[in-house]
Amino acid sequence: MNLRAMISMPLVFLSIFLLYFSTKKEEGSPSIRKIATLGMYGAMAIALGIYESFLPDLFLPGMKLGLPNVIILLLMAYVGFKEALVVDIIRVLLVSLLRGTFLSMGGFMSLAGASASFLVMWLVLFLSKRKLTVYFASILGAVCHCVAQLWVGYLYIGNPAIFLYLPWMALLALGTGFLSAALVRLLSRIPWFAKKSQNIDASHKVGETEK
Numbered sequence: 247m248n249l250r251a252m253i254s255m256p257l258v259f260l261s262i263f264l265l266y267f268s269t270k271k272e273e274g275s276p277s278i279r280k281i282a283t284l285g286m287y288g289a290m291a292i293a294l295g296i297y298e299s300f301l302p303d304l305f306l307p308g309m310k311l312g313l314p315n316v317i318i319l320l321l322m323a324y325v326g327f328k329e330a331l332v333v334d335i336i337r338v339l340l341v342s343l344l345r346g347t348f349l350s351m352g353g354f355m356s357l358a359g360a361s362a363s364f365l366v367m368w369l370v371l372f373l374s375k376r377k378l379t380v381y382f383a384s385i386l387g388a389v390c391h392c393v394a395q396l397w398v399g400y401l402y403i404g405n406p407a408i409f410l411y412l413p414w415m416a417l418l419a420l421g422t423g424f425l426s427a428a429l430v431r432l433l434s435r436i437p438w439f440a441k442k443s444q445n446i447d448a449s450h451k452v453g454e455t456e457k
Contacts, residue, residue: 288333291317295341304418306411308355308395312388312422314341316429319367319387323380324434327368334364351402355395362394363387381427388423389416 294313303309314337321330338360339348347353367387371380392415399408 284329284333287317287321287329288336291333291337292340292344295337296344299341299345304422306414306418308352309392309415309418310422312391312426315363315384315387315391316426316433318364319380319384319426320430320433322364322367322371323383323430327372330368331364334360351399354402355398358394358398359391363391366390379427380430381424384427384430385420385423388419388426392416392419 291314294317298310298313301310304311318330318334318337321333338357342348342353342356345352347356364387367383370383370386392412396408396412396415400406
């Protein structure tokens with residue numbers, strides 16, 4: 247068994263555990279509908295991450311559109327922070343594994359960027375009780391994503407000149423962050439996505455009623 251297979255198996259079980267934990271009701275019975283719905287969102291985030299890896303960079307090395315972040319922000323803004331976190335963790339781990347960047351510089355840059363972006367978007371939406379728009383959260387998250395990636399790159403390379411990319415990356419992040427938020431608002435208005443989000447909310451209410 248090669249190293250990638252040895253790493254992938256624990257990650258698969260970790261993903262299953264995280265998905266179960268995020269859908270676990272107070273009385274200990276998971277909602278099958280919620281598991282299926284979050285699994286669908288997770289699959290879309292992973293598929294977008296793989297698809298995006300084949301797209302050309304946006305003017306700068308490693309600069310991408312951030313398509314998987316659309317799914318994460320959609321969950322965070324309209325479903326719940328815990329669900330968004332679980333899907334984001336699964337997405338980062340499995341995409342980096344499938345792309346062969348796990349435990350490499352690229353993998354750690356992806357993890358750092360996703361973590362910083364999620365934390366900032368969560369703080370913006372949580373502290374404002376979702377009163378601030380997803381546009382503000384998405385743009386700020388995109389900028390922090392770039393900062394975190396450059397910091398990991400600096401730790402690997404040891405050359406501070408890498409931060410010369412920051413102004414240009416931040417400028418591009420304004421555009422990608424705005425685009426992600428616009429897609430989130432568009433998807434939230436599509437009846438199919440709205441119904442799936444309501445399925446997760448309904449499982450929360452059932453758990454509270456049965457408690």
